[in-house]
Amino acid sequence: KAGVTQTPRYLIKTRGQQVTLSCSPISGHRSVSWYQQTPGQGLQFLFEYFSETQRNKGNFPGRFSGRQFSNSRSEMNVSTLELGDSALYLCASSLQGTTDTQYFGPGTRLTVL
Amino acid sequence: GDSVTQMEGPVTLSEEAFLTINCTYTATGYPSLFWYVQYPGEGLQLLLKATKADDKGSNKGFEATYRKETTSFHLEKGSVQVSDSAVYFCALSHGSGNTGKLIFGQGTTLQVKP
Secondary structure (H helix, E strand, O other): OOOOEEEOOEEEEOOOOOEEEEEEOOOOOOEEEEEEEEOOOEEEEEEEEEOOEEEEEOOOOOOEEEEEOOOOOEEEEEOOOOHHHOEEEEEEEEOOOOOOOOEEOOOEEEEEO | OOEEEEOOOOEEEEOOOOEEEOEEEEOOOOOEEEEEEEOOOOOEEEEEEEOOOOOEEEEOOEEEEOEOOOOEOOEEEOOOOHHHOEEEEEEEEOOOOOOOOEEEOOOEEEEEEO
C-alpha cells in the first residue's frame, strides 16, 4: 500500500504571497490532519478533515485554511504569508480520525523570505 | 487542556546502552498514547502505541507501557544502535470531541555514538 504523499516537498515564497500544499492519504483512509512543525513551537495541530468536512481546528489564524476532496485528497492554503509561517507542514491520514493511528507523509518544507 | 511532557534532550548514549525516554501526560479520561520517531529530513513514523491502561506497545526492540496511575508512557530499549539516532515524540489522542488531533510532546533528540 502506498503511503501518504505530499507535494511539493520544498517551497520558497516571499512575504505576502499565498501557497497551496497538497496531501494524498493512504488508500481507504478518510481522515486527513495537518500539522505545523517549527523548532520553537514543535508540532501543532492545524485542522482535520473527514468526508470533505472540517471536523476539528487548531489555534491558527484564518489565513490558514484547507479543504478535502471526494477522493479524500486534501489541500491546505496559507494566504498573506509571514516570515513566521516558515515551517515543515506535515499531513497525516487515518481510517476514521478518532483515536486511530495516524500515518504521516514526508512533509512540505516552506520557507518564507 | 490535554498536554504531553517529555524529558529534555539531547540524550547521548554509546551503542548497546540502555535507553529510557520519559513521557508523562495530562488528559481527562482514557486517551490513546503513541511514540513517533523522526529521522533527519523525514516525516514522522509510528514506533508503537497503546490504547488502554496497562497495555504494552512494542516494536523494533522499543517498548512502552501505558501507566494510568502515574500518567506515564516511558519509552525503553535494551540496547540502542547508531541507527536509532533520531528525534522521538510522545503523543496522545483523545477522540471524543477532538477528532484527528494528536497532542505532541516537545520531542527528545537521541544521539547514539559507536
